[in-house]
Amino acid sequence: MERNTRQRAAILGAIQRAGRPLSPAELHTLARDEAPALGLATVYRNIKMLLLDGCIREVDLPGEAPRYEEAHLGHHHHFKCRVCDCVFDIADCKTDWHAFAPPGFVVDAHEITLFGTCPKCSGQAPLSSPPHSADGHSHG
Amino acid sequence: MERNTRQRAAILGAIQRAGRPLSPAELHTLARDEAPALGLATVYRNIKMLLLDGCIREVDLPGEAPRYEEAHLGHHHHFKCRVCDCVFDIADCKTDWHAFAPPGFVVDAHEITLFGTCPKCSGQAPLSSPPHSADGHSHG
DNA sequence: ATAGATGCAAAGAGTTTGCATAGGT
DNA sequence: ACCTATGCAAACTCTTTGCATCTAT
Numbered sequence: 448m449e450r451n452t453r454q455r456a457a458i459l460g461a462i463q464r465a466g467r468p469l470s471p472a473e474l475h476t477l478a479r480d481e482a483p484a485l486g487l488a489t490v491y492r493n494i495k496m497l498l499l500d501g502c503i504r505e506v507d508l509p510g511e512a513p514r515y516e517e518a519h520l521g522h523h524h525h526f527k528c529r530v531c532d533c534v535f536d537i538a539d540c541k542t543d544w545h546a547f548a549p550p551g552f553v554v555d556a557h558e559i560t561l562f563g564t565c566p567k568c569s570g571q572a573p574l575s576s577p578p579h580s581a582d583g584h585s586h587g
Numbered sequence: 588m589e590r591n592t593r594q595r596a597a598i599l600g601a602i603q604r605a606g607r608p609l610s611p612a613e614l615h616t617l618a619r620d621e622a623p624a625l626g627l628a629t630v631y632r633n634i635k636m637l638l639l640d641g642c643i644r645e646v647d648l649p650g651e652a653p654r655y656e657e658a659h660l661g662h663h664h665h666f667k668c669r670v671c672d673c674v675f676d677i678a679d680c681k682t683d684w685h686a687f688a689p690p691g692f693v694v695d696a697h698e699i700t701l702f703g704t705c706p707k708c709s710g711q712a713p714l715s716s717p718p719h720s721a722d723g724h725s726h727g
Numbered sequence: 728a729t730a731g732a733t734g735c736a737a738a739g740a741g742t743t744t745g746c747a748t749a750g751g752t
Numbered sequence: 753a754c755c756t757a758t759g760c761a762a763a764c765t766c767t768t769t770g771c772a773t774c775t776a777t
Contacts, residue, residue: 450731450776453754471767486734494731509647509698512766526692537689542682544701549677551706552666558649558700561684566691589752590756611742626759631742634755652741 448496457481459502468514468525469536469541472582504584508534524559530568537561588636597621598633599642608646608654608665608674648674648700664699670708677701 448455457478462469469477475490494515497503504518514534526535544554549571597618602609608615610657615630634655637643648665666675678716684694688706 452732452776454733469711482680484734487766488735488768489733496732505648506651507648507663509649509700510645510653513645513650526688526694529695531590535689535692537687537692540682542680543730547677547680548666548701551709552675552677552701553709554701556667556702556705558698558702560649561694561700562696562698563686563688563692569691569693578713588756592751592757594758626743628743628760629758636757723758 448500451575454478454482454485454489455493455496457485458490459497462497462503462515465516468516470512470514487505506534507558514518524552524561524564526561526565528565529562530564533565535565588640592623594618594625594629595633597625598630602637602655603657605656608656610652610654614655646674647698663724664701666701666703666705668705668708669702670704670719673705673707675705686687 457480458474461477462476462480465477467550471487471490471494474494475485475487478490479485494503498505498515501518503515504520506514506525508514508525511527516536520536520584522539523536524539527533528535540559542556548554580581598614599621600621601614601617605613605617610625611630611634614634615625615627618630619625629678634643637655638645641658643655644660646656646665648667649656660676662679664678665681666677667673668675680699684697688694
């Protein structure tokens with residue numbers, strides 16, 4: 448990762464502006480605003496480089512393809528809305544997982560994902576856009 | 588799912604005998620002991636049928652392809668040992684996830700995976716038979 | 728000018744589907 | 753005998769790789 452190309456800037460910029468984990472396809476779509484001819488292979492290659500470089504981190508939710516978000520966000524977990532499919536960051540937990548695991552198991556990390564309905568989709572927050580536009584819409 | 592075929596019995600039997608979540612490929616290999624000509628497509632088709640029928644459940648660990656285990660095991664979570672890649676069942680938790688999520692978010696399910704080292708691999712416990720066998724290597 | 732980065736297309740890996748036929752009922 | 757379920761192979765989707773060209777340094 449030695450050159451600062453238009454494509455790389457577009458990809459990293461998209462991740463930084465999104466405020467939520469993005470899939471390679473979403474990244475491709477979003478980054479094309481700044482780099483129209485951007486190829487999907489370039490997105491994948493840059494994801495790998497940015498991961499190695501520590502700029503971004505992979506977000507693995509159970510049963511879902513990997514998404515990517517800024518690395519500097521610190522430890523946190525995710526909430527996936529079943530209606531709009533958007534993934535939201537939620538705070539780290541304070542649970543003592545060492546105690547939760549059976550005796551003899553040494554816990555060095557944990558992954559937690561909550562599933563449910565986000566405020567927007569449960570009608571508790573002002574709905575400006577239809578709930579079912581899926582992965583594509585922004586949640587500010 | 589109306590007929591009790593040799594292939595289906597082999598697939599379901601493999602899941603029941605395994606005592607751990609199996610991938611489609613593992614299932615294919617194991618079920619071939621009873622049904623030698625078994626095709627991979629049949630494994631996938633039966634996985635779907637058995638899921639619909641409620642006989643098996645899908646186990647999704649972050650960053651891993653889906654595995655399948657018996658459905659009657661009840662709600663629990665998983666511990667993945669980084670040394671031997673074993674996946675162990677661990678008890679359900681009592682955490683109040685509704686309180687953990689931000690206001691307005693309705694939580695209907697949660698997934699938890701712990702990562703670390705199992706007793707066997709950390710050499711702390713004289714485990715003659717682990718709670719569950721592993722993924723990569725056979726324990727018997 | 729150099730060599731890393733890109734775009735395209737083809738190749739892989741995993742999963743699904745179409746179709747003729749075997750086999751459970 | 754009927755019709756679901758199967759085996760094979762092709763199709764599909766997602767991701768990676770090869771190669772000629774472009775471009776940041």
